[in-house]
């Protein structure tokens with residue numbers, strides 16, 4: 034018997050945003066440059082599974098989410114959904130597939146049209162699906178609102194009449210109304226206070242248990258990832274540097290960048306930190322990413338090989354299930370994140386989008 038494919042499989046996905054060439058650059062025949070936002074990402078998400086996606090600002094998390102939901106066309110690579118290549122799907126097949134993957138956007142305020150009432154915001158996608166009466170849309174939204182913890186009688190309110198948590202729930206209802214299988218949750222709780230964050234995460238987890246949804250949970254909140262994810266992938270400058278079971282990666286990170294992320298979190302006893310491995314140096318630009326390991330300019334364990342040869346994701350025998358892109362993974366695996374010192378990063382500017 035052959036095993037069924039994962040719900041989502043992404044193979045070597047690339048998304049580059051080309052930048053405009055100035056006239057002088059054009060005359061000099063300089064090639065068109067691009068922001069390498071996502072650069073060769075491969076991952077899977079199983080049915081009923083949550084994959085957390087973490088990494089500092091600008092590492093490409095949102096871009097990856099948008100490419101997976103096909104809101105951006107990939108520059109290259111494949112997206113397989115249920116084993117079927119949707120990168121090449123068009124017309125009716127693409128339309129039918131779109132329902133199965135939904136996204137909750139990073140900015141709930143900007144993504145909700147302020148002129149629409151709650152039932153129109155949530156029911157918008159139903160109108161696009163097939164001919165359906167206004168009364169039917171209202172009925173479907175009325176039934177959906179309690180699922181996300183909103184009172185059904187708020188059907189006629191405008192987005193600005195909701196609290197931050199209420200708007201986030203509206204975004205969630207809008208994604209759920211099409212009964213998708215995979216939901217990309219882009220910072221679903223970042224703008225909310227801690228109590229409301231917990232309510233929304235609890236709701237997401239119970240919906241997953243009831244309905245078998247798969248999630249990609251994009252967030253800076255490591256506690257949220259620990260609570261709500263099964264596996265976690267760590268992104269740095271457009272690449273995945275470590276992926277594995279959530280507890281293993283967060284408690285015994287192998288990649289020096291993952292260690293630095295964990296080290297930057299508050300710890301109960303700050304005296305346990307010893308000043309041994311200092312993360313310093315500039316973050317390279319995504320327009321001309323350096324050859325070799327992209328973390329080399331900040332890594333305390335860098336060796337000559339790191340600057341010329343790009344490390345590939347590979348399994349580390351002592352950490353089964355964890356895959357790490359680091360030439361020195363075996364040597365650095367047991368170094369505690371608490372020994373890392375992480376000052377705020379210095380970034381070299383990435384040019385504004387064209």
Ligand SMILES: Nc1ncnc2c1ncn2[C@@H]1O[C@H](COP(=O)(O)OP(=O)(O)OP(=O)(O)O)[C@@H](O)[C@H]1O
Nearest residue numbers: 050068070089090091092093094095096319383386
């Ligand atoms: N439409 C675009 N055109 C050009 N560059 C873009 C575009 N969208 C994103 N980028 C660039 O791609 C890189 C990755 O951005 P992205 O928003 O995916 O990062 P992120 O990890 O989601 O960051 P954050 O945590 O701040 O949300 C950044 O350098 C960003 O400036």
Ligand code: SF4
Nearest residue numbers: 326329332339359360
């Ligand atoms: S490959 Fe080298 S530079 Fe990159 S994380 Fe590993 S040790 Fe550091």
Ligand SMILES: [Mg+2]
Nearest residue numbers: 094095096139
């Ligand atoms: Mg983002």
